[in-house]
Amino acid sequence: MQNITVLSGGMGGARFLQGLLHGIASGALPGVSPDARVSVVANTADDIWVHGLKVCPDLDTVMYTLGDGIDLDRGWGRREETWSVKTELAEYGVEPTWFGLGDRDVATHLVRTQMLEAGYPLSQVTEALCRRWQPGVRLLPMTDDRVETHVAIPDPDSPSGRRVVHFQEYWVRLRASVPAETVLFVGLEDSTPGPGVVEAIAGADMVVLPPSNPVVSVGTILGVPGIREAVAATSAPVVGLSPIVGASHVRGMAEQMLTSIGVEVSAAAVGLHYGARSAGGVLDGWLVDERDADQLDRLHEAGLAAAAVPLMMTDHDATAAMAAAAVELVRR
Amino acid sequence: MQNITVLSGGMGGARFLQGLLHGIASGALPGVSPDARVSVVANTADDIWVHGLKVCPDLDTVMYTLGDGIDLDRGWGRREETWSVKTELAEYGVEPTWFGLGDRDVATHLVRTQMLEAGYPLSQVTEALCRRWQPGVRLLPMTDDRVETHVAIPDPDSPSGRRVVHFQEYWVRLRASVPAETVLFVGLEDSTPGPGVVEAIAGADMVVLPPSNPVVSVGTILGVPGIREAVAATSAPVVGLSPIVGASHVRGMAEQMLTSIGVEVSAAAVGLHYGARSAGGVLDGWLVDERDADQLDRLHEAGLAAAAVPLMMTDHDATAAMAAAAVELVRR
Numbered sequence: 064m065q066n067i068t069v070l071s072g073g074m075g076g077a078r079f080l081q082g083l084l085h086g087i088a089s090g091a092l093p094g095v096s097p098d099a100r101v102s103v104v105a106n107t108a109d110d111i112w113v114h115g116l117k118v119c120p121d122l123d124t125v126m127y128t129l130g131d132g133i134d135l136d137r138g139w140g141r142r143e144e145t146w147s148v149k150t151e152l153a154e155y156g157v158e159p160t161w162f163g164l165g166d167r168d169v170a171t172h173l174v175r176t177q178m179l180e181a182g183y184p185l186s187q188v189t190e191a192l193c194r195r196w197q198p199g200v201r202l203l204p205m206t207d208d209r210v211e212t213h214v215a216i217p218d219p220d221s222p223s224g225r226r227v228v229h230f231q232e233y234w235v236r237l238r239a240s241v242p243a244e245t246v247l248f249v250g251l252e253d254s255t256p257g258p259g260v261v262e263a264i265a266g267a268d269m270v271v272l273p274p275s276n277p278v279v280s281v282g283t284i285l286g287v288p289g290i291r292e293a294v295a296a297t298s299a300p301v302v303g304l305s306p307i308v309g310a311s312h313v314r315g316m317a318e319q320m321l322t323s324i325g326v327e328v329s330a331a332a333v334g335l336h337y338g339a340r341s342a343g344g345v346l347d348g349w350l351v352d353e354r355d356a357d358q359l360d361r362l363h364e365a366g367l368a369a370a371a372v373p374l375m376m377t378d379h380d381a382t383a384a385m386a387a388a389a390v391e392l393v394r395r
Numbered sequence: 396m397q398n399i400t401v402l403s404g405g406m407g408g409a410r411f412l413q414g415l416l417h418g419i420a421s422g423a424l425p426g427v428s429p430d431a432r433v434s435v436v437a438n439t440a441d442d443i444w445v446h447g448l449k450v451c452p453d454l455d456t457v458m459y460t461l462g463d464g465i466d467l468d469r470g471w472g473r474r475e476e477t478w479s480v481k482t483e484l485a486e487y488g489v490e491p492t493w494f495g496l497g498d499r500d501v502a503t504h505l506v507r508t509q510m511l512e513a514g515y516p517l518s519q520v521t522e523a524l525c526r527r528w529q530p531g532v533r534l535l536p537m538t539d540d541r542v543e544t545h546v547a548i549p550d551p552d553s554p555s556g557r558r559v560v561h562f563q564e565y566w567v568r569l570r571a572s573v574p575a576e577t578v579l580f581v582g583l584e585d586s587t588p589g590p591g592v593v594e595a596i597a598g599a600d601m602v603v604l605p606p607s608n609p610v611v612s613v614g615t616i617l618g619v620p621g622i623r624e625a626v627a628a629t630s631a632p633v634v635g636l637s638p639i640v641g642a643s644h645v646r647g648m649a650e651q652m653l654t655s656i657g658v659e660v661s662a663a664a665v666g667l668h669y670g671a672r673s674a675g676g677v678l679d680g681w682l683v684d685e686r687d688a689d690q691l692d693r694l695h696e697a698g699l700a701a702a703a704v705p706l707m708m709t710d711h712d713a714t715a716a717m718a719a720a721a722v723e724l725v726r727r
Contacts, residue, residue, distance in 0.1 A: 115509035147477045151502030155527050157509075166498040170483030177447035177489075195487050 072280025077128035079273035082382020108283035116172035130196030272303030278320035300393035305330035331358035339366035396600035404612025409460035411605035414714020440615035462528030604635030610652035632725035637662035663690035671698035
């Protein structure tokens with residue numbers, strides 16, 4: 064295999080990509096060339112305009128993580144960050160005060176915003192930012208169009224009994240601690256795939272759905288008209304790794320999001336939610352954690368190749384082993 | 396006196412205003428009420444758009460200085476500043492790298508830029524920023540229009556033999572170390588006075604030209620069509636303080652700017668450049684430093700009240716004494 068395309072969200076996807084690149088470089092992936100090229104189609108639906116700056120959390124998390132600029136403890140934002148801008152904005156009393164806007168990070172957003180306002184599409188801006196970060200992958204926004212995930216939450220003070228907040232507010236300010244009644248993807252239906260996205264899927268030797276959020280990360284990528292169709296049609300095998308282990312997510316907020324769309328919180332249910340390509344879905348294979356081995360029958364019955372392996376990304380070797388298992392699953 | 400209006404540039408003007416407010420509050424100014432109100436018409440011609448941010452150096456220097464947020468050593472920018480944004484922008488290789496963009500300062504520019512882009516005029520933005528800083532004066536941009544000072548410098552590599560740079564580049568990057576062949580005020584002729592500016596001059600009991608740069612600070616303020624006329628017509632006395640002591644400026648770059656417009660670098664020459672109101676100029680009185688007492692005759696001959704006093708703003712008391720001498724000069 065020479066070309067691997069990954070549909071990625073932020074933290075989980077970025078960590079998986081680190082292990083994937085490690086596995087490729089170390090020759091640990093069966094049948095994958097050590098100089099194989101990885102393309103990443105990244106979710107942009109959690110992007111937000113804040114204080115006049117265009118912030119792309121998932122693109123930046125992938126870029127900073129693979130470019131060795133990420134804060135490893137937080138898992139997002141820049142290492143050795145300072146917070147003067149955020150502190151001062153709060154002193155001015157301007158909202159939002161809850162968004163994690165670090166000073167080093169602000170520079171990225173300034174460069175991006177200025178390029179966007181000069182007329183460059185997000186894909187070209189991302190390419191320019193990656194010239195500094197050299198992430199070792201081709202990083203492609205899922206779309207150059209503005210798409211934003213909003214979440215309806217209960218609000219007894221509102222006449223309608225609910226309130227719609229940006230996904231970032233739900234996630235960062237509310238810490239996903241209230242039920243998400245509905246998840247709305249503003250602009251998604253009218254968006255088109257970013258340059259190179261469909262080609263990266265069509266021309267891949269393998270397409271991977273990493274353990275990213277199946278609703279607000281991979282779900283939005285697949286929701287861009289043309290991308291699900293490209294995944295369904297590609298001649299490459301498509302394999303995914305469950306973000307749910309046991310009955311809960313490993314990181315992030317997949318539980319809340321799955322509940323909001325009425326999908327059971329289990330590894331098998333997420334695989335079945337994506338569905339087998341043979342039955343109109345997007346997957347050929349689905350990896351679950353060894354603790355969820357009892358769910359393999361359900362997956363097999365649905366026409367999916369499936370296996371149970373350790374799915375905890377504790378270090379690069381463990382993650383590379385997951386990637387190797389994914390390759391192995393669909394090479395059969 | 397109840398109303399004093401000051402036409403101010405950045406550092407010199409801000410320091411003068413500190414002493415003026417100190418003098419008013421301490422009752423050190425003859426005939427000036429301790430609750431007298433100070434309006435500041437501030438130069439905006441050295442404003443610059445940088446990295447997508449609208450930066451107003453003179454407005455901010457006045458606001459930070461009077462709001463006790465200024466870095467006292469530098470005389471500009473914020474105290475306890477950090478520089479992560481600037482460092483990162485340089486890592487991205489985006490120009491300009493020479494502009495002094497501190498992190499705390501960036502927050503001010505973000506608030507300003509976002510308000511401007513939402514449609515608020517600079518005067519209302521400035522009022523909003525001052526709600527935090529409480530500078531103790533009414534801070535009025537000379538105009539809400541975009542005016543920018545550019546400087547033509549020699550450039551042997553250019554076909555024309557010269558190159559035009561923004562005033563900030565001349566001042567910050569080149570440190571005014573090359574001759575300014577021409578100073579160009581882009582947009583000045585088409586600008587109109589900001590809200591309240593003409594009224595602040597017409598309704599004043601005294602108008603003061605502090606020891607700011609007579610070309611690129613006070614000169615641009617007076618260059619806004621309508622402002623020079625308002626100063627010439629006000630019933631209030633108009634008094635200025637020389638930024639030149641001996642044959643050089645105390646701070647800033649008045650020497651280079653005076654030379655570029657063909658005005659001798661001396662206290663008297665600057666006073667004569669402003670000119671006596673009785674002869675079509677803007678001044679009634681002009682204070683020079685005691686070292687320049689030999690120049691008083693030239694000023695008297697031109698119809699100006701003039702006196703020689705210590706003009707070094709070494710501390711608030713010394714500056715208040717200068718303000719008191721200015722009041723005294725035009726009360727006669």
